[in-house]
Amino acid sequence: MARVKVLINNSNRNVISTEVTREGERATDQSEISLTACASACVSDDIKIIQDAVDLTCIVGAYMMQGTVKDESGLCNNAFGAVARPRVDSQLLWCCSCSVPANFGYRELVVCDTGCSTCATGKVATKAICFDGCNYISYTCESIFDFDQTTPWTTSAWIKTSDVCVPIVSKKAAVTTGKGWEVNLDSCGRVNFRLTNTACSNELHIRGDTAVNTCVYTHIAVEYNGVPGCGGSAVQIYVNGVADTKGVITNNLTGCTFNCSVVTYGAYADGSSKYIGVLDDGCIWISKSLTAEQIRSVYNVGILEEICGRTGKAIRFNGIDTFQEIPYTTDFDFTGNFDISVWARWQSTCTQYVYARRTLSGNGWALSVNRLSCGDVVA
Numbered sequence: 488m489a490r491v492k493v494l495i496n497n498s499n500r501n502v503i504s505t506e507v508t509r510e511g512e513r514a515t516d517q518s519e520i521s522l523t524a525c526a527s528a529c530v531s532d533d534i535k536i537i538q539d540a541v542d543l544t545c546i547v548g549a550y551m552m553q554g555t556v557k558d559e560s561g562l563c564n565n566a567f568g569a570v571a572r573p574r575v576d577s578q579l580l581w582c583c584s585c586s587v588p589a590n591f592g593y594r595e596l597v598v599c600d601t602g603c604s605t606c607a608t609g610k611v612a613t614k615a616i617c618f619d620g621c622n623y624i625s626y627t628c629e630s631i632f633d634f635d636q637t638t639p640w641t642t643s644a645w646i647k648t649s650d651v652c653v654p655i656v657s658k659k660a661a662v663t664t665g666k667g668w669e670v671n672l673d674s675c676g677r678v679n680f681r682l683t684n685t686a687c688s689n690e691l692h693i694r695g696d697t698a699v700n701t702c703v704y705t706h707i708a709v710e711y712n713g714v715p716g717c718g719g720s721a722v723q724i725y726v727n728g729v730a731d732t733k734g735v736i737t738n739n740l741t742g743c744t745f746n747c748s749v750v751t752y753g754a755y756a757d758g759s760s761k762y763i764g765v766l767d768d769g770c771i772w773i774s775k776s777l778t779a780e781q782i783r784s785v786y787n788v789g790i791l792e793e794i795c796g797r798t799g800k801a802i803r804f805n806g807i808d809t810f811q812e813i814p815y816t817t818d819f820d821f822t823g824n825f826d827i828s829v830w831a832r833w834q835s836t837c838t839q840y841v842y843a844r845r846t847l848s849g850n851g852w853a854l855s856v857n858r859l860s861c862g863d864v865v866a
Contacts, residue, residue: 494535495528547818552802554793555784556811564818566811568728568783577626579644579752579769581606581614588616588624592770597627599749601758607765610645610704610789615767616752623754623761631773632658633745634668636682636691639713639776642670643725645789647704648764651676654755655707656769659683660748661757665690667746669755670709676700678724678731680709684742692737695724704767706786712776715740723779727808728786730779787811797830806835819844827854836861 493500528534549560556566575592582589588604590596602622609615616624626632634640642656650672654662657669665686673679676698683690699705708725715721719735748755752769753762768789777785791811792803804810813819831841838858845851858865 494533496533497535548813551799552796553800554791554802555787556802556813558813562818564813564816566813568780568787568811570780570784572784572788573772573775573777573781575770576631576773576775577750577769577771579616579624580612580767581609581616583613590626594628594631594773599625599627601625601754607647609767610647610706611768615645615647615765617765618753618762620761620763623758624752625756626750629658629747629749632750632771634658634682634711634773635744636715636740637713639711639774641708641710641772641775641777641782642770643706643708643782643785644769645704645706645767646699646764647702647766648672648762649676649700649702650763651700653760653762654751654753655762655766656750656752656771657755658746658748658750659755660746661755662760664746664755666744667748668744670707672700678707678709678726679736680711680722680724682711682740682744684740684744687737689740689742690737691718691721691740692735693719693722693724694734694736695726695731696733697726697731699726704765704789706789708777708782708785710777710782713774725779725782725786728783801830806837806839821852829854831856833857 546560547562548558548564550556550566551559555569557569558564576594577590577592577596579588579598580591586606588598588600590598600622601624604622604624605617605619606614607617644655646655651674652672654669654671657667657671659667659669665683668682671679671681673694678695678697678699680693681690699707706727710723710725712721718738719733722733724731724733750771752766754760770785790809792805793800794803795801827842829841833839833856836857839856841854841856843851843853845853853866855865857863
């Protein structure tokens with residue numbers, strides 16, 4: 488893999504990204520160079536681009552940790568969810584500049600705060616939105632969220648709650664009114680998806696199997712592929728970036744699901760069944776059925792923290808719920824000599840694994856720290 492350094496008048500400038508492609512035994516480096524407005528280059532400036540290259544003949548993975556764990560060796564052994572986060576139509580976040588819930592998505596939507604929302608420590612943004620059982624939030628421009636059974640779409644959010652029998656996001660007039668769509672928590676705290684013409688007799692109702700009302704931040708996502716008649720196969724529910732097992736409650740939808748209700752977070756449009764808890768990064772993708780890897784990339788935004796690294800950027804893992812997986816490939820089935828290098832800085836004194844390709848007690852290879860004594864490194 489190539490590393491690139493840019494000097495303008497012998498002053499270092501950052502390169503924001505480097506992509507390496509493999510051509511046989513040669514590495515071809517393609518770099519995008521970005522300068523801040525106050526550090527622009529002039530024609531008369533002395534500009535130097537310096538790079539060193541590594542022979543990629545035997546390399547099976549090169550990970551610069553520049554916001555994602557993307558393989559830059561050219562072999563595409565990327566970590567799961569390393570693709571870019573897809574552009575979102577609506578994104579509900581707490582606006583730290585004006586201290587109100589706001590939309591940061593691509594669509595121009597007005598956020599209506601019914602009540603007086605407060606904030607809590609966020610998962611994606613600095614702060615998240617608190618729902619106290621009195622407030623709820625709705626969008627204007629209801630017609631763009633009229634999803635029929637032939638419309639693919641996706642929604643996701645970080646939630647922290649112990650509540651049950653409440654909507655997370657919906658486009659329905661009331662809990663007793665069938666027509667519309669909703670993502671809710673049932674009496675067991677599981678994620679439910681409904682696309683309804685008439686409740687029970689003309690709807691698609693899919694239920695996840697994992698309870699998410701655990702009072703800790705949990706990422707939930709629902710993807711609908713817009714293919715009528717697929718039943719349970721048309722819907723995928725994700726919990727913390729992983730596809731949840733699910734059950735089909737009702738599969739007899741044939742009628743139109745359009746209505747005139749606004750999209751509402753934390754209640755139905757009439758203000759009933761109010762949610763109590765915290766919500767961050769509420770997203771809706773219109774006419775877009777996200778892939779599993781895209782869902783994982785959205786989830787990664789909430790668990791991976793980008794910081795200044797040894798070379799460019801780095802990723803901080805919190806030792807609690809952050810990790811990255813590279814899908815299985817025989818490229819990592821080493822049968823002879825092999826080398827692995829990594830820049831690492833750890834803060835804990837507990838035994839932790841920097842990387843591993845094995846279970847805790849199984850065969851394979853790994854690099855751990857603090858295993859025998861504080862500060863040691865064991866391969």
